[in-house]
Amino acid sequence: MVKDFFKELSRVLSKHDIETAPPERNALPILINGRSACHVEPSGYMCIFPGDIRSPEASELYHKVAPFSMEVREYLTAIERAPLLEAEALDEDFRLLAEFNGTVLAGRETEYGYMFVTWQRDYKGTGVEDGEYYLDGYAAAKADFAIRSGLVEKQRLFSDAQLLDIYQGINDTFDAGYDLTPTDQKNLIGIQSQIEGLLPDIREQIASLQRVNMEAAQEQSM
Template sequence: MNDRNTEQQNRYLEEVCTCLHRAGFETQPLEDSQMPVYWNGVPLCRITGKGSVFYRREDVSTPQAEEALIRAEDITVRTLEYMTAMETAPQLKASGLEGDYRILADFNGTVLAGTHSKHGVQFVTWDWDYDRTGLSHGHYFMENYDGAKQDFAIRSGLIHKEQLFSPEQMTEIYRCCADSVDGDFFDLTAEQEKVIRSVQQQIEDCVPDLAERIRQQEDTLEQTM
């Protein structure tokens, strides 16, 4: 491996380490170019500088450990996406702009940019002015990459805001789907149940903390009864 690739992979591992810590995971120093990841004080998996995730079946033998592994894998993939883009992204140049911002996306007068900080990569979207020399209406997302991408897609006109549901809305839709297929309220055909199950799966993929959101809703309902 040449020095440039080594530096890139080390930068990636530093960033994914920061993201994992933010999500409640623990990490250990590199072993054989792999970063050990722990959950609740026990080994969970190992991450390489290329974004691969390795684990032992005995380390994810419980539903809680499997859920933690899925979250760690999601963080690994998401971090690899934007760190790979940051390595080759051109510098954002605009009047009055301070700092080293990199252009991750630029379309229809809106730009999505990222910058390195001591807290990890931070993201922001701006509108270009009419002659593309200045920026305005900055929406700052700190480390929220998914939120920044969604905001860019809406501001640039790639998607309509009305097509998106918030995590709160999706959680409630999920609960209604569960009531439909698991309860005795409706007489569903096999095809209807299949569609509803697919909706639930899609929401599970879109809302990583769905289980916790549902638990919080249930706790709130119990407290009000």
């Protein structure tokens, strides 16, 4: 399990341009410019070794990696412990992660990553239908399962785009210099921290959007 966890976490982090090194001392090194900034333990928790570099960039990377680490650990553990999904006419083996109110959440490893699916049980209850597929989309699959099963009302969930708008709106509020009370500031910072936990790369997304908007403005001015 530990070897699989480090391998999968390295794969996921590489998709977000985060560099890792082969495991050492039973932990996965997370790198900045080839140097170790922090480590991930087999439990999924972050740790700092005595030789890890300390800097604002290293601290930011530490907090950026943590949500990915915990999510990977969660779904690998869930898939390892889950029984096979029993359903007629399925061409591939899926693990049953959750089932409620006729809705199924299942997952399996593929050569391209981990696939998660939500299905509805058919009228006989022996098969599944109306699948929604999420490659490397564990969080999205869980949210879809919660909505389709009726565990959570759709109106209570925000999309990634909506969370991005909320985060940027808070930034704009701070930049505008409004006279906020300490309580207001604390609450807004807390909301941003929650969003960062859901979207670890949100700062990169905002920076990318700002570059696109700046380039568009420059083209219009020519």
